[in-house]
Amino acid sequence: MKIPKRLRPLVDAGLVDDVIRRLMSGKEADVYVVQCGEEIRCAKVYKEAAKRSFKQAVKYQEGRKVRNSRRARAMEKGSKFGRKQQEEIWQSAEVDALFLLANAGVRVPKPYECIDGVLLMELVVDEDGDVAPRLNDIAMQAEQAREDHALMMTYVMRMLCAGLVHGDLSEFNVLMAEDGPVIIDLPQAVNAAANNNAKAMLERDVSNITEYYAQFAPELLNSRYAEEMWALFEESKLTPETELTGFFEENTNSADVDAMLAEIQAVIAEEEEKQQRMQDDDELA
DSSP states (O other), rough: OOGGGGGGGHHHSSSSSEEEEEEEEESSEEEEEEEEEEEEEEEEEEEOGGGGGOOOHHHHHHOOOOOHHHHHHHHHHHOOHHHHHHHHHHHHHHHHHHHHHTTTTOOOOEEEEETEEEEEEEOOOOSSSSOOOOOOOOOOOOHHHHHHHHHHHHHHHHHHTTTTTSOOGGGEEEEETTEEEEEOTTTTTTEEOOOHHHHHHHHHHHHHHHHHHHTTTTGGGOOOHHHHHHHHTTTTTTOOTOOOOSSOOOOOOOOHHHHHHHHHHHHHHHHHHHHHHHHHHHHHH
């Protein structure tokens, strides 16, 4: 096929030898199957912000640090330079997440290069060597659903241990490869510690995945992995080796309001007594 304009720099740089076909067009990017030497890879071409339909991007960007103060000011003002910087950060977020998560034991496509808004990465394939289907196109037996759901919960947990929440995880952002589920589409991944929406996003991610697998193993709807993970995460007890149970008990012990008020009043009285003593000492002096 004719080489798209956005892929021409990768061809000129010798990173891509040929563009085989367009694989898909999504809300944030177009993806192409490309020839790179003896390997077949994919090239994700990010759409410009004006053409991208990803909603509520600001909510996902909360907590992302910008080290360069000039860039930060420009982004706040919304200048042309600032918008360009914002786009670069949005795109680099996925590259950074892919490298981070691959090292954390999460199955994601292997990234290679990101040049001028084009991410070159592994083409995920199935056992026949064909492009791997999305999870939403797969039907399975109950036992496989339970096994794959447990694996996905482990991946979500490892992401959280690495400090990230996917933020848009569902059966449409998981590919079924020969070696099992592969998580894709990560430019909106949020900082678990710095984003106030992280907990809600984690709960939604887990709910989306659980509801899909529950079509084949309904008992999964009774699990509470998100609450279990987040509680351990807040207590700094969550590790990549944590064995999740899917069970979670909320603390139902109601606060002893009277005792709390009595304690507060005692502190106030002590402070007033201290101030009175100081005043008396000043008068004697």
